[in-house]
Amino acid sequence: MSVLEVTGLCGGYGAIQVLFGVDLAVAAGETVALCGPNGVGKSTLVRMVAGLSRPSAGRVALRGEDITAVPGPRRVRLGLSTVIGQQAFGTLSVRDNLRMHAYPNGRDDEPREAAVDGALAVFPRLAARAEQPASTLSGGERQMLVLAKTLIQRPAALVIDEFSLGLAPVVVGGLLELVRRLGAVGVATLLIEQSVNVAMSVADRLLFMEHGTIIATHTPAELRDSPDLARRLVLGGHAA
Structure with a gap:
């Protein structure tokens, strides 16, 4: 059974329809990359999977449970985490940012601190900056912080929206290694990525989107x- 499944998803913004019957599924331990040029509906799909927007039709399921009408915060508690951008509380330290995301593990200090320490152990660069304000981090370090916060949530399914954008290749390589490690422990990962080369280096399957639907x-x-074929798909021109 797929951990994350999208079936017939339609919707958009007001009278403007962006998605037209999107179908996809990600199994436990699998990494699936969703590729395509700007404007084809990738970010709209992410918002609907995360519960930030409601579809006009279709279904989102997590571990077989229909979560289409479930609010975004509850989806996190059910095991679905989403990485969009590099949001952080800039005035808080790295450690306190992680503590903020550890509350679902319980309000007792011991399990919360254990979750924070575990996340920092995965990212030595963050551990070295644990007491610094998040606003002082580099772009790559902020992306690491976002992923570390996700690790604390212990997701069954993870959606990552273009985390390689604007980062140096060496930083991207380290982040992709983390994605591989998550797959090795059974996390189902949907990676939204414009760079097909990046997607090919980590994904088990690549889906290509055009005009609001999966074409290949x-x-x-x-x-x-x-x-x-890869070149045509990247440019938005699918060949039969």
Whole structure:
């Protein structure tokens, strides 16, 4: 059974429809990348999966449970975490930012601090800056902080919206290694990514989106064997 499943998802903003029957599924331990040029509906899909926008039709399910009408905060408690941008409380320290996201693990100090220490152990660079204000972090470090906060939530499914955007390749490489490690412990990951090269380096499958729907599904091996197909898909022109 898929951990995260989207079926027939439609919707948009007011009278403007953006998604037209999107179907996708991510199994436990699988990383699926959703690719496509700007304006095809990727971010709208993320918002609907996260519970930030309501679809006009279709279904979002987590571990077989219909969560289409479940508010975003409750989706986190059910096991769905979403990484969008590099949001953090700039005046709080790195450690206090992590503590803020550890409350679902209980309000007792011991389990909360254990969760924070566990997240910092994954990111030595953050551990070295644990007492610094989050506003002093570099772009790569802020992205690490966002992922560390997600680790504390212990998700069954993780949605990451273009975390490689604007980051140095060496930083991206480290973040992708974390995604691989999450997959190894069973987390289902949906990665929204414009860079097909980045997606191919970590995903088990790549989905390509155009005009608000999924137009193609390929494995990294298939795309490496057919560079021309990959190029057309990236540019938004699907070939049969």
